[in-house]
Amino acid sequence: MLRESLVNRLDELFTKYGKKRESLLPILQELQDGYSYLGEEIINEVARAFNISQTEVFSVASFYHFLNIKPKGRYVIRLCRTISCELKGKEEVLRALESELGIKMGETTPDRKYTLDYANCMGMCDKGPAMMVNNDIYSGLTPSKAVDIVRSYK
């Protein structure tokens, strides 16, 4: 089942980006958007379609922080750990998020809804603390504002 839908999806992506080595990264990015993480089955199918080794696909997928090779939550929360955000109260926001979600930094909730991670500078330094939830960026966080934002992701 997964294989069939994957093969079709890859065909669509090849039409969009072209079947060439340079298209590997955008294709992996799109596959992750659809399948949430790049598991073994996806890596193998991509390798077959590109006619390159699985190791090569895996080495690319594992290089980039925003590509997941392991299951993550449906919503990945990335808190900025850069010093500018730290000066503005990142620790307090972290503690509030950990207590709201009942997990520690780096962990995923048991229902696989949320993952809490750090990210490096996301360019919100004048309005810290900042975090991303999947592709959305939030800045000027307070502990309660951060909790409200996380709760709004159903």
Added chain:
Amino acid sequence: MARKIDVVFSDIELGKALKKVYEAKPEAVVETVKKSNLRGRGGAGFPTGLKWEMAAKINKFPKYFICNADEGEPGTFKDKLILEKQAPKVIEGMLIGAYAIGAEKGFIYLRGEYKYLYSSLQETIDKLKRDGFLGKNICGKKGFCFDLEIRLGSGAYVCGEETALIESLEGKRGEAKNKPPYPTEEGFLDKPTVVNNVETLAFVPHIIVNGADWFHQFGTEKSAGSKLFSVSGDCEKPGIYEFEFGITIRELLKEVGAAPDTKAVQIGGASGFCASSDDFDKPICFEGIPTGGSIIIFNKSRSMFKVLKNFVEFFQQESCGQCTPCREGCSRMLEGIEKFELGTGSSKTVSDLLSLSETMSLASKCGFGQSVPNSFRTIITKFRDEIISYRGENNE
């Protein structure tokens, strides 16, 4: 006294520079940019005109022109604002560069963190295409074609380094390559390629319209023009500022409303330099304290140990891992610093780490590992006693 000015965010009639460029030969365009002494605004400061000339001289086609929008240096957010407010001007800068070197294809490499800018940027590209600024026979100039695509990064700081960026565009791990050959000779798909920062490109149309001499009236003798600064940390007015090169740290602090008792300023982000009050009269420019524009201000309540540890953790996480001095160096440096927290650090630890940092700057393969020691050395030299006596929050 260096002036506050407004070039990057001032409007300029779209196509005016391009029209002027099309009336001239590509060599003349390169010459104007060379004469302006425009240098890369991403941090490394390589002369832009020289880069274009190197690519223009190579007789291999196709050639590529890339806009580096992988702004990831901690404390930097200027390119984001430029792309929000002045994307057509940046693209015009790319078109001018493409004409100068003979490129017909380009990419904007946008960092994954800025994915929310993707759709508006794509709309700008589509509109420029409809208006005849992209595609075939641009502005009616026969035979001049340029196609532009956006590619997204995926959260890897090192991809801001131009050879790593090109590897990433080729669908590979973003690992830097040895130079030479330079990208201007063998870049994207081994073809001549120019990679320029967003801010650098935003200056190009102004230089073309107003001339190289106009650009020289700003800045210092060796650092022509102005620079955007991304200001954050302990000050009343954080944000984006444009100042002429040559502004002193003290002048800048006054403009942004920093407290008179400012303890330190980190200039150039994690890979930049830390200035203490003794340095505040030094000018910010290529011949003074160089920077890609990140300014982080620390007041007297801040622990410089925490600042240092934050930067070293950043490097340890972001090192691409391919060369030993950087991969192992970052990890050992972090271990060494943690000794101070544990109470087992001493003067000997400092000298060992300084020697390690020397090795890293000499032996690392790319600018990443070579610049790790910048912040380490400056912080540990200027705040040595504070670092050695730091005992962690729990032990205080």
